[in-house]
Amino acid sequence: MHVRTGGFPVLIMAVACLPAGTGPGQTLSTRHRNAAMPEIPSKDDTHTTFRYPLRWRIMDALNGGLDRFWPARMSPYTGWALIMPALLLVGVLVLGLFEMADNSLHTLDRATFRLSEAYTLENYQTVMESATYGRVITRSVFAAGLTVFFTLLLALPYAYIMVRTTSSAVRKALLVTLFLPFFIGQVVRAYGLLIILGTTGVANNALGLVGIEPMRLLFNFPAVVFGLVQYMLPFAVLMLAPALTAIPRETETAASSLGANWVQGFRHVVLPMAKPGLIGAGLVVGTLALTDFAMPAMLGGGSQDFIANAIYDQFFRTADQGLGAALALLLVVLGSVIVGIVISIFGAGTLGMGNRK
Amino acid sequence: MTARSQRILFWALVWFSVLILSVPTIIVVGASFTNANMISFPPEGFTLKWYEKIALARDLRQAFIRSLIVSTVCLVVSVPVGTLAGLALSRFKLRFVNAIQIYLLLPFTVPLIGSGIGMMLIFGEWRILGSLWPVGVALAVINLPFIIWSVSSSASALDGDLELAASSCGAGRFETFWFVTLPGVMPGVITGGLLMFVLAMSEFLVSLLLTDARTVTLPVQIYNNIRSIITPDLAAVSSVFVVIALLAVWVLDRLVGLEIFLKSK
Numbered sequence: 181m182h183v184r185t186g187g188f189p190v191l192i193m194a195v196a197c198l199p200a201g202t203g204p205g206q207t208l209s210t211r212h213r214n215a216a217m218p219e220i221p222s223k224d225d226t227h228t229t230f231r232y233p234l235r236w237r238i239m240d241a242l243n244g245g246l247d248r249f250w251p252a253r254m255s256p257y258t259g260w261a262l263i264m265p266a267l268l269l270v271g272v273l274v275l276g277l278f279e280m281a282d283n284s285l286h287t288l289d290r291a292t293f294r295l296s297e298a299y300t301l302e303n304y305q306t307v308m309e310s311a312t313y314g315r316v317i318t319r320s321v322f323a324a325g326l327t328v329f330f331t332l333l334l335a336l337p338y339a340y341i342m343v344r345t346t347s348s349a350v351r352k353a354l355l356v357t358l359f360l361p362f363f364i365g366q367v368v369r370a371y372g373l374l375i376i377l378g379t380t381g382v383a384n385n386a387l388g389l390v391g392i393e394p395m396r397l398l399f400n401f402p403a404v405v406f407g408l409v410q411y412m413l414p415f416a417v418l419m420l421a422p423a424l425t426a427i428p429r430e431t432e433t434a435a436s437s438l439g440a441n442w443v444q445g446f447r448h449v450v451l452p453m454a455k456p457g458l459i460g461a462g463l464v465v466g467t468l469a470l471t472d473f474a475m476p477a478m479l480g481g482g483s484q485d486f487i488a489n490a491i492y493d494q495f496f497r498t499a500d501q502g503l504g505a506a507l508a509l510l511l512v513v514l515g516s517v518i519v520g521i522v523i524s525i526f527g528a529g530t531l532g533m534g535n536r537k
Numbered sequence: 538m539t540a541r542s543q544r545i546l547f548w549a550l551v552w553f554s555v556l557i558l559s560v561p562t563i564i565v566v567g568a569s570f571t572n573a574n575m576i577s578f579p580p581e582g583f584t585l586k587w588y589e590k591i592a593l594a595r596d597l598r599q600a601f602i603r604s605l606i607v608s609t610v611c612l613v614v615s616v617p618v619g620t621l622a623g624l625a626l627s628r629f630k631l632r633f634v635n636a637i638q639i640y641l642l643l644p645f646t647v648p649l650i651g652s653g654i655g656m657m658l659i660f661g662e663w664r665i666l667g668s669l670w671p672v673g674v675a676l677a678v679i680n681l682p683f684i685i686w687s688v689s690s691s692a693s694a695l696d697g698d699l700e701l702a703a704s705s706c707g708a709g710r711f712e713t714f715w716f717v718t719l720p721g722v723m724p725g726v727i728t729g730g731l732l733m734f735v736l737a738m739s740e741f742l743v744s745l746l747l748t749d750a751r752t753v754t755l756p757v758q759i760y761n762n763i764r765s766i767i768t769p770d771l772a773a774v775s776s777v778f779v780v781i782a783l784l785a786v787w788v789l790d791r792l793v794g795l796e797i798f799l800k801s802k
Contacts, residue, residue: 239709239711239712239715240709242709242711242712242715243709243710243711243712245711246709246710246711247709247710252710258625258629259625259628259629259630259631260625260631262621262622262624262625262629263621263622263625263626263631263637265617265618265621265622266618266619266621266622266625266641266681266685267637267640267641269614269618269674269677269678269681270640270641270643270644270678270681272656272659272674272675272678273643273644273647273652273655273656273678273679274643275655275659276652276654276655276656276657276658276659277647277651277655279655279658279659279662280651280654280655280658283658333550334550334553334554335554337546337547337550337551337554338550338551338554340547341547341548341551342799343799351796351799352790352795352796354551354555355795355796355798355799356786356790356795357555357558357559358558359782359786359789359795360558360559360562360779360782360783360786361558361559361561361562361782362782363735363736363739363781363782363785363786364562364739364778364779364782365738365739365740365741365756365778365782366739366741366742366756367739367741367756367759367760367763368565368739368756368759368775368778368779369561369562371561371565371759371763371771371772371775372560372561372562372564372565372775373561374763375561375564375565375568375772376560376561376564382560382564406557409557410557410558410561413554413557413558414558418798421798421799422798422799422800425799425800441540442540442542442543443543446543467648470648471648471649471650471651473649473650473742473745474741474742474760478760478763487650488648488649488650488742491650491654492650492746495654495657495746501658504654505654505658508650508651508654508655509651511648511650511651512647512648512651515646515647515648515651516646516647519645519646520646
């Protein structure tokens, strides 16, 4: 513990008033030059006319205010006070989830188009029994699975080359290629894909060059999966790269010096060691793909709805809030279970928050 | 050292990834300069008329201004909140710290459609739906883990003895915070703030749920326009996002270096 002195000004005045060899005025002016403070009159009665610079006064006031509203004896709770705003801000989200849960327990009264008063589980029953939602959910899960597979297939070599390359320019170029789409946002990226895959788009023009008839590349299931893979690739690479960095290069050298070819080395050395990263990246990509809205909406053209699109339609087209809320809550639970698995495997530090030294 | 077949296979896959990641961006930017009235690639001729058109288009300009307002609100809310939380997580011993971390990660673990719908309902309950600032607050909520992560990793790199030294030299608690702790974590704060601003600028789904015809932000406006017709002026708007993203990547690289994301813990 340190002794509080009441801030710089008091400390400096104390020094200035010390009965040292020099006169008080001289000591003060030396001080003030060091501290680059405004000019002080060098009269003999300096320490009575000396005016605190504004900055000192502000600092003293702030310190005083802090002492008043948050005295030192409260210091065991300082951490809590600092984290409280964040807890409250995320609280908005939690309240929203409760509101959603509450909504999901009321059915839509078709007469008034408001949610009825009575609590019921009917909405959940509707979701469970509906063949449409069954199809939507199956499609989302299937697409998420495919997305995970293709994304990891592309992300693994990408991360591997990026980590292992000896050229820092190559590494930088690969990193920029990853980060740019991340910041551009999903709508603009989907728009780019729309242009490419359109009937008169680049892809069809390229196919035309090798003599293939123009075909419909958009508004079908593969287009959505392609869009999702493109969207998820940066996330997957950025989750895999640290895992690959942690694998010493020597392990591969050792494997090859013992006679393993690169396929064997990769299969028996790199893959097992990268497994936590692969699982983590796979689960994150899977959840994001499963709950995506923009790609199915834009590249699927309304025929390839995912769960998120069905939820949106319930709120904004059919205006059945209760049913939409029930669907959304099911999706939240599904997503949380998947992420719960990630956290139980890797710990909450996975995303690197507050890792103490 | 690496086998030739491995090099060929891996580089082929990497080139494929690079292509699918960057070609859409390049095409969008290229298409914004086309002279034709329909999107075509390679662009026919060269013109800046689409940029002129979007600069004059009232709806797009207003949507852009609204996006800036929303991102600023998000920044103003998230930077103090995230900085304090990041400091609390890395420099203070908190009880139940695991539970707190899981709670603060909720914005990432709850699917965006869930968060968006939930906040839409609660904002509707509070009768603030339809104004612009709640959108900024909502975006601050859903991206909060980014800035907490960025500040706390910066704070754990800061030597705690510096703060003790400041206090033993007579600095009060506020002065210690203002002159020692805050400058120490400033790289994390700036990085986090940058992430929050740019991600709020390009965020789509939550904005779609929380805005109406009077408050649409730019990504939502693009989405609405795409649904009707694809014209080169949209490519010009999209190029604005590409420029913003380029700037963001450049600043991020200067500030912390992109290579930091490759480090293993």
